[in-house]
Amino acid sequence: MSQTIVNNHHTEEHITSTGLSNRKLLMWTFLGSDVMFFGAFIATYLVYRGKSLNGPYPNEILNIPITSISTFVLLMSSFAMVLALNYLNENRKGLTQFWIWSVVFLGIIFMGFQVVEFTEFAIHGLTPRTNLFGTTFFILTGLHGGHVTIGIIWLAIMGYAHKKGALRSDNSEDLELAGLYWHFVDIVWIVIFTVIYLVSASDGAPPGI
Amino acid sequence: MSNFWKDITSHKGNGWWNLPETTQSEINPKNEGPISIPWLKKIWNIISHGNVEHAGPGFYTIVAIFLAIVTLIELWIFTVETLGGWLNPLLFILSALKFIGVVAFFMHLRFDNKYFTIIFSSCMILGILVFISLLLLWSFAGLKP
Numbered sequence: 504m505s506q507t508i509v510n511n512h513h514t515e516e517h518i519t520s521t522g523l524s525n526r527k528l529l530m531w532t533f534l535g536s537d538v539m540f541f542g543a544f545i546a547t548y549l550v551y552r553g554k555s556l557n558g559p560y561p562n563e564i565l566n567i568p569i570t571s572i573s574t575f576v577l578l579m580s581s582f583a584m585v586l587a588l589n590y591l592n593e594n595r596k597g598l599t600q601f602w603i604w605s606v607v608f609l610g611i612i613f614m615g616f617q618v619v620e621f622t623e624f625a626i627h628g629l630t631p632r633t634n635l636f637g638t639t640f641f642i643l644t645g646l647h648g649g650h651v652t653i654g655i656i657w658l659a660i661m662g663y664a665h666k667k668g669a670l671r672s673d674n675s676e677d678l679e680l681a682g683l684y685w686h687f688v689d690i691v692w693i694v695i696f697t698v699i700y701l702v703s704a705s706d707g708a709p710p711g712i
Numbered sequence: 713m714s715n716f717w718k719d720i721t722s723h724k725g726n727g728w729w730n731l732p733e734t735t736q737s738e739i740n741p742k743n744e745g746p747i748s749i750p751w752l753k754k755i756w757n758i759i760s761h762g763n764v765e766h767a768g769p770g771f772y773t774i775v776a777i778f779l780a781i782v783t784l785i786e787l788w789i790f791t792v793e794t795l796g797g798w799l800n801p802l803l804f805i806l807s808a809l810k811f812i813g814v815v816a817f818f819m820h821l822r823f824d825n826k827y828f829t830i831i832f833s834s835c836m837i838l839g840i841l842v843f844i845s846l847l848l849l850w851s852f853a854g855l856k857p
Contacts, residue, residue, distance in 0.1 A: 523825055531828045535835025542839035546846035571787055578783065578810075582776035585818045586769055679820075686819045690811050697807035701790050702800050 530680050534687045537650075541691050544646060545698055548639040553706050555634035559627055561706040565699075566620070573616035574696045577651075580609035581689040584658075584682045591665070594672045603662040603678075606685065610655040617648050636706075640699065647691055654685045775817045782810050 587602035621641070624630075631641040661681050664670040670677055786806045789795060795802065815821050821829050 523827060527828070528831070531831045532835075535832055535838075538832075538835050538839040539842055542843045543846065546843045549847060550850040567787070567790065571783070575780065575783060578779050579776065581814055581818050582772060582779075585772045589768055589772070683819055686814055689818075690814050693807055693810045693814070697786070697803050701786060701803050704790070 524676060526676065526680060527683075530683050534683065537687065537691075541643075541646070541694075544639075544643045545694060548643050548699065551635040551639050552703060553709050555636045555709070557634050558708065559624075559629045559633070559636075560708055561636060561699075561703045563707075564624060564627055564629055565704050566623070567700055567704055569616065569620070570696065570700050573613050573620075574692065576609050576616070577613050577689050577692050580606050580613065581686050583609060584685045588675065588678055588682050591670070591675045591678055592672050596665075599665055600662065603658060603665060607655055607658050607662060610651055610658070610685075614648060614651055614655070617644065617651075643695060643699065647688070647695060650688045650691070654681070654688050657681050658685065772817070775813055779810050779813050782806050782813075 583602045583605040587599055587606060590598040590602060624637075629637045629640075631638050658681055661670055661678050664677070786803060789799065789802055789806075792799075815832070821832065
């Protein structure tokens, strides 16, 4: 139930029964479903919090200062993302390129931090098979890392498309959708950082162990 | 009180935030400033986007600084040992502030069509219900190490 009209900027707009862009509606619905997805995993982490029978425990292994830096990097990538969209809408090519690739760069830095963290944990004997903390921690942060990786690839494609002239201000919704996904990845990390790193940082062995 | 709440949450703007209603095709709408007092409005416009009155880089920079400051506060209160039982609630409140900051401004929900807010909020409520249900389920099951 949609028809296509051509506006005075020679771009196509779809008139939909809701009056909203179908693609944007789909993206918001997807993000809503992803909220429930991550909600289930965060709840699982909390259910098993403090119930590991053997170490390493969170208080022995979590590195809050380092994770704070990676959290800051991801927050700033969201800022870069919103600037990229802003400049794309203003038709400022150089700045759009700079900020899109900044997001990609910051995303890679964040993933670098995660790789270093996972490696450190493995060296200290914490793997997904070690204990309940390891299993729930790696699944949750690993799934988030997977989302970040998909976002990096998506935005790198956007950066390339913009360089080649396929992404312009008249089809900026393409970048907006990628941006929504990226910001979502950021808000999930905001929750993970609080729940896993700050709240659980002092968790040790359960009583009686 | 109800007017204050309406000003903060209303998509029509013209309230405390003074952000105007926009269509989904105009994702970076005109921003007449967060405060209606003329001289503050003028200063805001200079800071936010060089007087052209858009929710532009300046506005987003202010949001980013806010997010960075909240993160620093989180880290600071994390190191304060005297907070005791207040630590976790405070951390969750600060986390919620950052969450709202990103969703409302970076994801443009504050400027965008209200149906997107309804969709996302509904899923958030469902997600929180799933979250609470799981915690309660295991709490009643008496899971022990």
